[in-house]
Amino acid sequence: MSLKLLRLFGSRNATAPVARERLQILLAHERGLLGQSDLLLTLREEILAVVSKHVALDPDKVIVKLDRGKTVSTLEVDIEVPNNFDKSKAPVEQRMAG
Amino acid sequence: MAKVLVVTSGKGGVGKTTSTAALGAALAQIGQTVVVVDFDVGLRNLDLVMGAERRVVFDLINVVQGVAKLPQALIRDKRLENLWLLPASQTRDKDALTDEGVGRVIAELKTRFDWILCDSPAGIERGATLAMRYADEAIIVTNPEVSSVRDSDRIIGMLDSKTVRAERGERVEKHVLITRYDPARAARGEMLNIDDILEILATPLLGIIPESQDVLKASNVGTPVTLNNAESAPARAYIDASRRLMGEEVAMTVPVERKGLMNRLLGRRAA
Secondary structure, rough: HHHHHHHHHHHHHHHHHEEEEEEHHHHHHHHOOOOOHHHHHHHHHHHHHHHOOOOOOHHHHHHEEEOOOOEEEEEEEEEEEOOOHHHOOOHHHHHHOO | EEEEEEOOOOHHHHHOHHHOOOHHHHHHOOOOOOOEEEEEOOOOOHHHOOHHHHHOOOHHHHHOOOOOOOOHOOOOOOOOOOOOEEEOOOOHHHHHHHHHHHHHHHHHHOOOOOEEEOOOOOOOHHHHHHHHHHOOOOEEEEOOOHHHHHHHHHHHHHHHHOHHHOOOOOEEEEEEEEEEOOOOHHHHOOOOOHHHHHHHHHHOEEEEEEEOOHHHHHHHOOOOHHOOOOOHHHHHHHHHHHHHHHOOOOOOOOOOOOOOHHHHHOOOOOO
């Protein structure tokens, strides 16, 4: 109880940054899923299309995250590639694309 | 030029109805002709917050279905002669609203009023989509809390895709209104701060309404908070927001409660 009280007054207990981080990750994902027109969705789809030409991917394992900083922003692309990937399994239309 | 403004949020209980009433009254006080329209069919509450619950005879559904004419359903505010209410039905369900019918009512309201404020129901279903359908502008009411911000993001996506303006390739002008904000908790890192919310939602800010007991006091007596105590912190924040809606440049501050003694020492600040 007293520990809780101590933490209540300490800055270590700042939970807002956690909320912010969770929201940013969640919304970057949801915006893509909901098919809203925005930069991340476009990027995600195009990256997925390019990589799928060569590697069969699970579309859910492609995560594109944009972190807006004050002076620079970073674009983080996280693609999970299965070890036993088979090029021939990539969708035909995407192999032809581009 | 009449403006159709939807007050929406996705999440319930964040202050859509309070904000609709407060902003409607604030706009009427500066001389605009305003109607506030309750789209929450089956769970109407704007009449109660406006103090007009005993004067409801006809409602939006009656007008949409042609049972009543618009002037029969409009209720004039007893305090401000250029403020009107179009209540929702308490007994019907939201399926009684049709896209075409709502469009007709909105078009008729546009010939009579400067501002048409549509109080959206919570959720993302028919009532909410029809409330935003004909909007020129939108206020997204957001609490500094994760579930509210997430739902606001969802609603922003709908405003950009499901409105008549969006379908025509035009933009709905969107504003975030942050309500129930506690600057002290935000400073301690216990609450999302304004910059966090705006960065996440990437939408401009209309105003910051501080958490305040005056909001409940005003709804208890059925008076928009801007009329009940215009000097209170939330009232001043809503009045500033209404001036921004009118295109005025008003410095963004979080009004604080004035204590009795301080109030007397500092004198009254013009709103």
